[in-house]
Amino acid sequence: MSANLERLIRGRQWLDAGFAVLGAAMVVLCLGTLGILIADLVRDAAPHLRPEFLNSFPSRRPEDAGIKSALVGTLLVCLVTAVVALPLGVAAGVYLEEYARKNRLTAAIEVNIANLAGVPSIVWGLMALGLLVYKLHMGRSILTAGLTLSFLVLPVIIVATRESVRAIPQVLREGSYALGATRWQTVSRVVIPSSMGGILTGSILAMSRAVGETAPLITIGALSYIAFLPPAPITSAPPFVSFEWLESAFTVLPIQLFNWVSRPDPRFIENAAATGVVLVGMTLSMNAVAIVLRYRLRKKYTT
Amino acid sequence: MAAATVKRASPKGGAGGTGKLAPSGQPPTVAPRAAVGTMPPVGTNEPEAPIKAEAVGLRFSYGAHEVLKGISMPFRQHRITALIGPSGCGKSTFLRCFNRIHDLYSGIRYGGELRLYPDNIDLLGRGINPILLRLRINMVFQKPNPFPKSVFENVAFGPRLLGVKRKDELAHEVETALRSSALWEEVKDRLHEPALRLSGGQQQRLCIARSLAARPEIILLDEPTSALDPIATGRIEDLMLELRERITMIIVTHNLQQAARISDATAFMYLGELVEHGETSTIFMNPTKQLTQQYVTGSFG
Structure with a gap:
């Protein structure tokens, strides 16, 4: 009897060890592939990884061509996206979780927002082309691009906000209400500060996804050769701020990258690889910021 | 409704050497019944303290489920009234009627009256603003629920709701409340640390301080020590006996x-x-009903 049991347990322990080995192998496989890809990218990019690459406009000569306009374009488009999508998304998420009644309508809205997060990005591009470019005549501008990417990340931000707001224990809300706080006081002083970590993490991850988006911006007609910068946002004459840059034509890093890859001259591949390195660096550093922020906020508010 | 009609906290230790904390321009609204520090023995007080609140045929239901089936009893001012009974008897539901925290949820219905004195108003009445009501009748919960903010900000929450903005005033209110809840000495150097770093018992006393800082007339306590160890429980009980001088609980x-x-x-x-219901000594030693007798002697529950 006990010998039988021993054999049975030994078999299970083998299975246990087997799964651990399999899992470790998978991790090595995934990370190894990623590592090789990045190493290859960096090797191809090596000749261009110097400051001039960031500070030159695109050119016919691959050794002179840089990503100045694409980098500025990406940063400005991201700025518009963040300014539009963050307040809207956080407000919508908080409203749905804290204010809206729980009924069939809100349940339907909830499901549909989750679905919107899964709509292919090129479909958003088509919608933006029809609505923003043709109907509202906003042109193929930085503003149009920023709004397009806002559509794209808005559902993600709403879902992230809802989830982190929902994770706040009900006793915290009751504690606030029990002291005589109104709903807005409870939301603004207890709920939002407590869920800030989750909201920021979700939002930054959504933004880092937006940085790499290409299809919707090609759809709305982003140019691929831009040898100028948009008008500066700060001017020397009053009122010292200008929003002309919003109407400027633009290009972004992934489009520049795509353009170089599709050139017949193989030397442009190196430029494309260098752009890829910059892009990967940008998204990785945004993710790193998200992790640091989450860690900091958790430390600040809890133990 | 005046939100802060309760007399200011006078710290344990009496009048001497507490000039900094003495009430500023507010006459004490409660005559001292006993010298601070000498609690009258529980249950032997003169029963004729004025009535602070009274349930009159109070009913409460969640959807079709009636949880409270017509409860009538008085609550005397500056007394501690305990609600006891087996799980599911509705005692927490009853407690939560007093500050209408039930109003946060849908599908609830009140019936009967819950009168508050000396205003002589029905707390469940149409004209009552629950937000205003909760400024007067606060609540301490079963599980300590400090906000994920600093110790200071937790206690300053109530005063801020009452409109206190000046830094020095807030600091004064926070110190007073923390002294009243016997927490000041432990946290005075940690005011700007996260409240969640305190121990469970300290967190619960912080929640009481947070409640006190809002200067309530009544504090509702929903099993405030059930998550705490015996020593922390003892501290909370001592604290309640001290606060009883000026707050109805x-x-x-x-x-x-x-x-x-x-x-x-x-x-x-x-x-x-x-x-x-009745004096605690009567309920425990000489109850009228057999069911009460069985419960307090541990035959069921």
Whole structure:
């Protein structure tokens, strides 16, 4: 009897060890592939990884061509996206979780927002082309691009906000209400500060996804050769701020990258690889910021 | 409704050497019944303290489920009233009617009256603003629920709601409340640390301080010590006995010994009905109803 049991347990322990080995192998496989890809990218990019690459406009000569306009374009488009999508998304998420009644309508809205997060990005591009470019005549501008990417990340931000707001224990809300706080006081002083970590993490991850988006911006007609910068946002004459840059034509890093890859001259591949390195660096550093922020906020508010 | 009609906290230790904390321009609204520090023995007080609140045929239901089936009893001012009874008897539901925290949820219905004195108003009435009501009747919960903010910000929450903005005033309110809840000495150097770093017992006393800082007339306590160890529980009980000098308290407790130790009056509830209420000594030693007798002697529950 006990010998039988021993054999049975030994078999299970083998299975246990087997799964651990399999899992470790998978991790090595995934990370190894990623590592090789990045190493290859960096090797191809090596000749261009110097400051001039960031500070030159695109050119016919691959050794002179840089990503100045694409980098500025990406940063400005991201700025518009963040300014539009963050307040809207956080407000919508908080409203749905804290204010809206729980009924069939809100349940339907909830499901549909989750679905919107899964709509292919090129479909958003088509919608933006029809609505923003043709109907509202906003042109193929930085503003149009920023709004397009806002559509794209808005559902993600709403879902992230809802989830982190929902994770706040009900006793915290009751504690606030029990002291005589109104709903807005409870939301603004207890709920939002407590869920800030989750909201920021979700939002930054959504933004880092937006940085790499290409299809919707090609759809709305982003140019691929831009040898100028948009008008500066700060001017020397009053009122010292200008929003002309919003109407400027633009290009972004992934489009520049795509353009170089599709050139017949193989030397442009190196430029494309260098752009890829910059892009990967940008998204990785945004993710790193998200992790640091989450860690900091958790430390600040809890133990 | 004046939100801060309760006399300011006078710290333990009496009048000497506390000039900094003395009430500023506010005459004490309560005549000192006993010297600070010498609590009258529980249950032997003159029973004729004025009535602070009174349930009159109070009913409450969640959807079709009636949880409270017509409860009538008074609550005397500056007394601790304990609500006891087995799980599901409706004692927490009863407690939560007093500051209408039930209003946060849908599908609820009140019936009967819950009168508050000396205003002589029905708390459940149409003209009552629950937000204003909760500034006067605060609540301490079963699980310590400090906000994920600093110790200072937790206690300053109530004063801020009451419109206190000036830094020095806030600091004064926070210190007063923390002293009243016997937490000042432990946290005075940690005011800007996260409240969640305190121990469970300290967190619960912080929640009481947070409640006190809002200067309530009544504090509702929903099993405030059930998540705490005996030492922390003892501290909270001592604190309640001190606060009893100036605040009316209603406590729900599963712990019969606790009710016997700290309450002046006790109400025994069973299946949504009030079986019996009266002086704590009477309820425990000489109850009228057999059911009460069985519960307090541990035959069931």
